[in-house]
Amino acid sequence: MDLGLQDKSVIVTASSKGLGKASALQFAAEGAKVMISSRSEEELQQTAEDIQAETDNDHVAYTVCDMTKADDIQNLVDKTVEQYGTVDVLINNTDGPPAGTFDKVDDDDWQFAFELNLLSFIRTTRAVLPYMRKGDGGRIINLASSSIQQPIDNLILSNTFRTGILGLSKSLSQELAPDNILVNTVGPGRIATDRVASLDQTKAEKLNISPDEVRQDTEQNIPIGRYGQPDEFAKIITFLGSQANTYLTGQSFVVDGGMVKAI
């Protein structure tokens, strides 16, 4: 199948590592012009070099962008347009909010999670729309979590704002379909990134067991029997962001090896 991504301009936010990096790499492998971003210039430079070397694609640029900062987001889009002429695809990603139950989080935590996990996606979308509307349309994919289908214990902030992304995406899919801009949401279940390794480490210390034991315990609740790999997740993102996807919009998926049991 031809994904039609050759020379398309793609922004992937929060992409110096993990799911963002894996997604950027897949787009680069398809010949797209990719802009990666995160808060650390050093990490970004290395990641851009890694992706270029692995995909043989020189069109991998980077811009420092903290997703909680409006000016950084506008600058990211401006830099992408300066470099690649437009924006065809936006992959919205950011860090997860702090853990905690309702009693443990205060107004500052709520405000921070709103800005990091919802307002950031609103701002990136607003900034790219003029270019997508001027061109042939676009694809927007919002990365969330399996909590879009089933809340996760001790993650009240994530459970609240990830489902907010669903409402945003669905509304946008309706409003933007006439402009051929397709909007979808994808939630990872348990994909083996640094973040998941660090969550396992924290849990292991709390339970006084090894991180491997934590992982094996979690894997027992995943019908496919293992954590996913970042590239397995990224391939779904790449299809949704491609020209091969012409009719799928307003949908949400979890990529979780069958972990979530909700229908």
Ligand SMILES: NC(=O)c1ccc[n+]([C@@H]2O[C@H](COP(=O)([O-])OP(=O)(O)OC[C@H]3O[C@@H](n4cnc5c(N)ncnc54)[C@H](OP(=O)(O)O)[C@@H]3O)[C@@H](O)[C@H]2O)c1
């Ligand atoms: N992996 C999973 O199985 C899983 C499951 C459920 C949900 N998720 C969610 O999926 C998202 C990505 O997770 P991941 O596993 O890929 O994490 P990761 O491996 O820790 O990567 C996180 C990326 O986000 C960047 N980042 C962090 N804070 C940022 C900010 N304020 N602005 C811009 N970039 C920022 C980091 O770079 P810098 O530190 O340099 O900024 C890094 O590139 C997170 O929201 C996570 O909660 C992941």
